[in-house]
Amino acid sequence: MASTVFARIGRHSAKICIVFMLVVPALMSIKATRRPNDPNLTPLPARPHTLQQWLEMPPKVTAWVSDHFGFRTHFIVADNVLRFNLFHEFPSIQVAYGQNGRYFMAAHAKTVGPYQAMTTVCGKGKANATTIPYLNKLFTTFHAAGMDPKLLVVASAPAVYPEDVPSDLVEECTSTNTAAARVLASPELLPQARASILYPLKEMREIKKHASLFPKSWFHWAGDGLDEVARITLTQFWKTPLDQPPMQLRRYKGGSDMSHMFIGIKLESDVVEPDLGASGIKGCFGGDCFPEIPAIARILGDVSRFDNPKAPKRRLLIISDSFGEKMSPWFARYYGEVEHFCTNHTHELTPEQAEEMKKYLYRNPADTDILFLYHDGGAMYDVLRNGTQMILPPPLAARQ
Known part of the structure; x- marks a missing residue:
C-alpha cells in the first residue's frame, strides 16, 4: 500500500513542485495587501460596487498581482540572467548586443521603434525640422552678443564602430551621409554657423584604430582617444598651442552606464581616463564646485571645473x-581654467536663475573660449535646442 502511495506521489511530483513554487509566492503576495502603497507599483483596486466596476476588475487585479507577486524581483533577475547568458538578449529594447563584444544603446525610450537610437545617428537618420533654424539662431545670437562660440558634434558609437553594430545595420551605419553630415551640407545652414561646427566622424573612425573612444558596454564616450578629438577641435577652432605635457592616465574596470535599464546583468568595460592629480590638475565634479552660483549648480548637477597652473592662463x-x-x-x-555645464536640467531653472547663470557663464568674454559639445543624437534632435534656448546671451547693445 505504501509503495502504491509513493508511486503516485512520484508520478505527480512535477505537479506538486509547480504548485508549491506558485503557492508560496502567491501567499507572500497576499501579505502585500497590508503594506503601504508603493507609488512605483500598481495599487490594489478598490472593492467594486457596480457592474461596470466588476467588469473592470480583472485587468486591474492582474496588474496588481504582476507587481506584487512573491519573489517577483528574483524571478525577473533569473529571467534576465538566463536570456542574457544563453541568447545575449536584454529585457528592454533600449539595449542591443552587437558584434565583437560591443553593446549599444538601441532606443531612448521603451515606446519607440527597434534600434531608434542607432538609426537616427546612422545613414537613414533625418534631423528634426527645428535643427537648422536653431543652429542659425544660436550662432547669430552669440555673434550679436560679441561672442564667437563653436560646436563640437560628437559622432555616436554606432557611427564610429559600424563593424560592431548588429549585422542588419552594418551597411546603414557605415555610411558617412548621416543626419549631422546632411545638416552641415544644407544650403539652409548659414555659412557663419557651418564654419563654427565640427563633426569629426571620419577622424574618430581613424582614432578608434589605435585609441579608445567608447568603452564596449557604454553609451557615453570615454578613453584616451578623447584627447585626440580635443586636439583636432582646438586646432580647427582656436589654433590653441598643443605643446602641453601629456596627461597621466588611469585605467580601471567601469560598470556600464546602461546597467540601470535592467537588473541581474553586470556589464563592465576597460576605461581610460586622465589622472588629474598625477597630472597636476585640480578637478571638481558636482553641484558644490561652483560656490558663485550654488543653487544653479546643484539643480544642473552635471557640472565640473578644472584648474591647471601649467597651462596658458585662459578659460x-x-x-x-x-x-x-x-x-x-x-x-x-590645454587651458588654465575649464568650466563645464550640462544643460539637461536647465528647464528646471527659474527665469531669475537663468539670468544669473547667463551673467556667470558669459563673464570676461575676451579671455574665454566657448565650446558647445553635444553628441549627434543631441545636436540633431533638439536636446541642444531645449537645453540652451533659455540661456542665450542678450545682444551686446543691451548689456552696455
Whole structure:
C-alpha cells in the first residue's frame, strides 16, 4: 500500500513542485495587501460596487498581482540572467548586443521603434525640422552678443564602430551621409554657423584604430582617444598651442552606464581616463564646485571645473549634454581654467536663475573660449535646442 502511495506521489511530483513554487509566492503576495502603497507599483483596486466596476476588475487585479507577486524581483533577475547568458538578449529594447563584444544603446525610450537610437545617428537618420533654424539662431545670437562660440558634434558609437553594430545595420551605419553630415551640407545652414561646427566622424573612425573612444558596454564616450578629438577641435577652432605635457592616465574596470535599464546583468568595460592629480590638475565634479552660483549648480548637477597652473592662463567654457562630463577633463591639459555645464536640467531653472547663470557663464568674454559639445543624437534632435534656448546671451547693445 505504501509503495502504491509513493508511486503516485512520484508520478505527480512535477505537479506538486509547480504548485508549491506558485503557492508560496502567491501567499507572500497576499501579505502585500497590508503594506503601504508603493507609488512605483500598481495599487490594489478598490472593492467594486457596480457592474461596470466588476467588469473592470480583472485587468486591474492582474496588474496588481504582476507587481506584487512573491519573489517577483528574483524571478525577473533569473529571467534576465538566463536570456542574457544563453541568447545575449536584454529585457528592454533600449539595449542591443552587437558584434565583437560591443553593446549599444538601441532606443531612448521603451515606446519607440527597434534600434531608434542607432538609426537616427546612422545613414537613414533625418534631423528634426527645428535643427537648422536653431543652429542659425544660436550662432547669430552669440555673434550679436560679441561672442564667437563653436560646436563640437560628437559622432555616436554606432557611427564610429559600424563593424560592431548588429549585422542588419552594418551597411546603414557605415555610411558617412548621416543626419549631422546632411545638416552641415544644407544650403539652409548659414555659412557663419557651418564654419563654427565640427563633426569629426571620419577622424574618430581613424582614432578608434589605435585609441579608445567608447568603452564596449557604454553609451557615453570615454578613453584616451578623447584627447585626440580635443586636439583636432582646438586646432580647427582656436589654433590653441598643443605643446602641453601629456596627461597621466588611469585605467580601471567601469560598470556600464546602461546597467540601470535592467537588473541581474553586470556589464563592465576597460576605461581610460586622465589622472588629474598625477597630472597636476585640480578637478571638481558636482553641484558644490561652483560656490558663485550654488543653487544653479546643484539643480544642473552635471557640472565640473578644472584648474591647471601649467597651462596658458585662459578659460574654456563647455556647455554640453551628458557627453561633456568625460571630455571636459581632457581639455584641462590645454587651458588654465575649464568650466563645464550640462544643460539637461536647465528647464528646471527659474527665469531669475537663468539670468544669473547667463551673467556667470558669459563673464570676461575676451579671455574665454566657448565650446558647445553635444553628441549627434543631441545636436540633431533638439536636446541642444531645449537645453540652451533659455540661456542665450542678450545682444551686446543691451548689456552696455
